[in-house]
Amino acid sequence: MPLLIGKLKKHGEAISQDIDQDALKKSLVENTDMTRQQVDQIVKNLVEPKNKTAELVNQRLDQAQVKINQAAQEYDELKQNARDQAAVAAEALSHAALWSFFALFIGEVISIYRRGDQRTGRVVGGNHQHPTCDRKLTVSCHYPGLFSHLCVGM
Structure with a gap:
């Protein structure tokens, strides 16, 4: 899972990199028939949603990372709990086996004595x-x- 988050964060960082607005404006002015005011408005219309999207992507990635960390912690706790319960069960089974042995041994002694x-x-x-x-x-x-x-x- 950390590999996936790492890849997504790299994509999120790529999205959140700033656009060189001056170079974009210069290119639009030189290669189109738009006025300086139109170019400023178009760049503004492109940059604002891009920045909001990048911010939202980073927030979601952070939330996903937090949830993954919580899930990993819960998994570790459940795994430790299962180990503890298995140890308790193994101890109970060992006691039962020991008492079974003694019961069989005493039964055999009584059987030999009676037989x-x-x-x-x-x-x-x-x-x-x-x-x-x-x-x-x-x-x-x-x-x-x-x-x-x-x-x-x-």
């Missing part, structure tokens, strides 16, 4: 009925290491 060791028919921890007879057993954990503190002895 027991299906290869031996033993249940991890606590008093349980033996699968082949009616006696109650207190069993120990067959998962050494991480989960062993959850288990009780026989």
Whole structure:
């Protein structure tokens, strides 16, 4: 956008350059049959609208530049706001992911504790009925290491 404004300002400056009124008058007097008074009036009729047009063009270009600067500032503010909101959302998602991990981890620990060791028919921890007879057993954990503190002895 600044490139366009720069080009338009150059055109506006070209429009607003002063006309050499004396040279124009001299040329009109020498090359036409008009009187000096007619030439003065024609030059005046040409120069006044040209100056008003140049002034109007420069005003509009200045207004356009101000609006472009405002739009650029608003864009920067919106971009920063979007970045801030994205950072907040990313932080919330990271917290949710962390809590999901802990929930899954605790669920797995509970599942292992409840399920027991299906290869031996033993249940991890606590008093349980033996699968082949009616006696109650207190069993120990067959998962050494991480989960062993959850288990009780026989």
